[in-house]
Amino acid sequence: MLNYILRRGLMALLVALTVSFGTFALFHFATDPAQTIAGEDAPQEMVDDIREQYGFDRPVSVQYGDWLGSALQGDFGQSYFWKQPVVELIKEHAKVTIVLALSALGVTILIALPLGISAALKPNSWVDRFALSTAVSAQAIPNFWLGLMLIILFSVTFPIFPVSGDATWKHYVLPALVLGASSVPAVMRLTRTGLLDVLSSDYIRTARAKGFVGYRLILQQAMRNALLPIVSVLAVQLGHKLGGSVVTESVFSMNGLGRLAVESIFNSDIPTVQSLILIFVLTFVLLTLAADLINAWLDPRIRMG
Amino acid sequence: MTARNTMNPSELTADESRIDSEEAGLGLSPTMAALKRARSHYGLKIGFGILLVMAVFALFAPWLAPHDPYLQNLPMRMLPPVWVEGGSWEYLLGTDHLGRDYLSRIIYGARISMTIGIGAATIGMIIGVTLGLIAGYFGGWLDQAVNFLVTCQLAVPSLLLIMALVFVIGQSITVVIFVIGATHWVFYLVVTRSATLRLRELDFVAAAQAMGCSKFQIAVKEVLPNLVNQIMVIFTLEVAVAILNEATLSFLGLGIPSPIPSWGLMIAEGKQAMFFQPWLVILPGISLFILVIAINLLGDGVRDVTVTNRRN
Secondary structure (H helix, E strand, O other), X not given: OHHHHHHHHHHHHHHHHHHHHHHHHHHHHHOOHHHHHHOOOOOHHHHHHHHHHHOOOOOHHHHHHHHHHHHHOOOOOEOOOOOOEHHHHHHHHHHHHHHHHXXXXXXXXXXXXXXXXXXXHOOOOHHHHHHHHHHHHHHHOOHHHHHHHHHHHHHHHOOOOOOOOOOOOHHHHHHHHHHHHOOHHHHHHHHXXXXXXXXXXXXXXXXXXXOOOHHHHHHHXXXXXXXXXXXXXXXXXXXXXXXXXXXXHHHOOOOOHHHHHHHHHHXXXXXXXXXXXXXXXXXXXXXXXXXXXXXXXXXXXXXXX | OOOOOOOOHHHHHHXXXXXXXXXXXXXXXXXXXXXXXXXXXXXXXXXXXXXXXHHHHHHXXXXXXXXXXXXXXXXXXXXXOOOOOOOXXXXXXXXXXXXXXXXXXXXXXXXXXXXXXXHHHHHXXXXXHHHHHHHHHHOHHHHHHHHHHHHHHHHOOHHHHHHHHHHHHOOOHHHHHHHHHHOOOHHHHHHHHHHHHHHOOOHHHHHHHHOOOOHHHHHHHHHHHHHHHHHHHHHHHHHHHHHHHHHHHHHHOOOOOOOOOOHHHHHHHHHOOOOOOOHHHHHHHHHHHHHHHHHXXXXXXXXXXXXXXXXX
């Protein structure tokens, strides 16, 4: 088990480093940070001065080492655009995104699991068809458009929820629905096929013969094994939600990390974009690592193999 | 087979014999069998039908659109669609904030969406299939390197990466196509790789080796043709993904530049007046929904009728 954890951990670390170096290099080759700091029409000497002062004339790998060194000590540098430490910016915006991502995950689980389970219990019935067509339509609805439609419906026609912002819990209802709906098709399909697989296995036939029926059979016997792939996909989806609430936060004007990232891109604020991408990648890598470890703990075949 | 109300006996027997030969795989080439199955697959027929209509509109937009999609007509701005009070037959779906005919813009928008969808899915296919063949056929350290690349690609928040790339390179249709394509190849790779791993153990590959074919020849001429069905299915689904991605990008202001009629951009422009003229947002959204669902139905259908061992 320890061997497995070490191997997976090393891989995760390597991925995070590669991706963050990739984005770092991309921005340094494609944009001129000195020019960004100095402003569009600054004189050339000033730009050169800044380039020397900040050390932008050194090789990219050296600059990256520097940046990573201080990032590991909790110093992500100074934002060019907001003129304050990136760490503070991230702290200010993180809460909204975390709350949003977790409630969206809740929405996904509440819709996808019951739908997937009932579809698997009666394959080819009307429930199954309903679940399948829900998945097909949910996949085809543009996420940002769903948000706008919900705003028109529940904030304007029936004024139940506020249009935008992140002040109260009411502000989170519609965004969580939108963000949660985006993962319903994947999780639903996986639940359905996973449970169908398990239900046709020998040990379930034995359990049936021993008198397990109905919800006891599903929850106590079948779901445990069907859960393995669901845990993985939920971790991936949560990772996407923490790093991918860009659209939802923009539609509902919420001050989360996704919107911060969009605005930093628009303002070529390289330190902020870089730090955010590093944080998103780290979160994703750690979440999938956690899911792998949970799976290895649940299923001995994985940790031995 | 679907039941028919009027059916004479000769038709019935013909039908049955067809089922028999189809199930036994006799007398029909795989392509013919797939086509026969396709004829009774509702999702595939509906998806194909909708797509055909939309493709005709996209291809012949200059002749079918009632107005010039770029022509501004400020006195006629913000007209509602014809079925709403104040609408006119002149502008069937109304006009936008600059008085441009909304129906014409939506018809031209189908062009943009389809071009970008097909373009991006093609680029993703070229990258993914090449890497998949390399990883699956050659194996070893190449396989591990490709595998690592996939893990990295999956860990990046793809929309942010796309936005950053488009911002850095510059906004244009070509850039959007290349950037979306370059970030959507993992699915192709995974399927190509596993299918190649399976195929390279088969006898016909060994036969090709015995005949002195090079590894490259075997990968391209022996293995690749056997992957066409699966790649086609992924291609369809990736077209849909790319279309949604483009719409999202344009909506956020980092995709197709104004004034090109992209549906995502139209939604972004209509958002300003959303509370008074909701159709400005609703209509392009519905167009996107119909196009994407048609493509997905077609893709699922093609998978059902061609990749036979994956049915159920």
